[in-house]
Amino acid sequence: MSSLQTVPHMPQIRSDGFKPAKRHQTHTPGVRPYIPKRQRLATSVEAANPESQADQVQGNQTRESQILSDVSARVKPYLPHKPGAAGIPRRLLMNLGGHQGPVNTVQWCPVPRISHLLLSASMDKTYKVWDAAESGRCLRVYSCHSGAVRDACWTPCGRHLLTGSFDNTAVITDVETGQPVVKLDNQFKVMCVVLHPSNPEVFLCGGYSSVVKAWDSRCRKVVNVYKAGIQQTLDILFLRGGVDFITSSDCVSRDSADRTLIAWDFQTTARLSNQIYHERFTCPSLALHPLEESFVAQTNGDYMAVFSSQQPYRMNKRRRYEGHKVEGYAVQCEFSLDGAILASGSSTGSAHFYDYHNARMLHTLPAHSQPCLRVAQHPVLPATAATCDWAGEIKLRASQRNNKRKADICQNIARSFQKPASQQQRSPRVKCIKTVPD
Secondary structure, eight states: OOTTSOOTTSOOOOTTSOOOOOOOOOOOTTOOOOOOHHHHHHHHHHHHOTTHHHHHHHHHHHHHHHHHHOOOTTTGGGTTSOOOOOOOOOEEEEEOOOOSSOEEEEEEOSSGGGTTEEEEEETTSOEEEEETTTTOOEEEEEOOOSSOEEEEEEOTTSSEEEEEETTSEEEEEETTTOOEEEEEEOSSOEEEEEEOSSOTTEEEEEESSSEEEEEETTTTEEEEEEEOOOSOEEEEEEOGGGSEEEEEEOOOSTTOTTSSEEEEETTTOOEEESOSOOSSOOOOEEEEOSSSSEEEEEETTTEEEEEESSTTOOEEEEEEEESOOOTTSOOOEEEOTTSSEEEEOBTTSEEEEEETTTOOEEEEEEOOSSOEEEEEEOSSSTTEEEEEETTSOEEEEEOHHHHHHHHHHHHHHHHHTOOOHHHHHHSOOOOOOOOOOO
């Protein structure tokens, strides 16, 4: 036996010379040691199916990864074609249930392949991603904020979400994992967040403060500060190219006409114009036309005003969109993808659709019983829109049945003019007999 091996029957002696007493363990034949019940059950399950736990973990990971990998069967037929003319949704498809508090905004994913995903942000401190185009299921609930989520938007790649909350933070969240990638403290309650159109790593934050901050998510630092001398920023809108942007404030006093809408130079933080809107109404929402050089401001005067997006940002006094109510709610407005239809919610709970070119109201939809805060038109599906209200409901509307019925009618009419060749040959010929008077 090697000298390095320990003899099992020799008692070990410590360095201080103390010889511990040997502890004899008696084993009664036929008696097993005690094993807790929970451990016995776990052992039996693993023995019966050793791959069950691994399969469960793999299934959960697969289910999470399918949020961005699945393509909706309803969206897939429209992907190879260019988006057609915008339509008006009239039929209720589903009620998503929504949140436990008012839903401040809803937004479709900008990536056409996964445009069936709908983002919603609520005052119940959560924001969710839904499969709103087909199943209506809530795919994931995000709880990265300790306060009400006031604004939320998708990143252009569709993999991250940017949110602003009353807990003074702006968070960039991974859609699949649900974990916050970047969390920044603004030191004021955030009311609005917007990504830079050409550099999505940079975004603006505005809220209950006299300043607007520009953050770079890569270095997690403030790169620009825009001092407006106001109490609150209601909304921010980047104009074409991201060179300049517009901010809306809550200043409505007699001498504050130069602070309701302000145009800023993004790079130099200089004011480009502060003489844009002179009426004593706040503008809770701004929307940029997708094709023309213009933008629209939702006002508490119960109308939407249109402005030029080129300096000096003049207001078109001959055109305004009236018929809905705002009454102090954060009612938002939005253009269709082709810019032909301008949609707006209303404090009465209805959704309104206007013709952008002549400001004529096309249709009024009784969408909710509580104030409707947003009408989000789908970027791919024709005549499809999601609406949200102050009670926490989210509804999806479309007009597929009407479109299909019209297509069937047109097809039947076309078939009625096309007779089979056999019937055309067998059809009797009518001879004209000319009678000659006697």
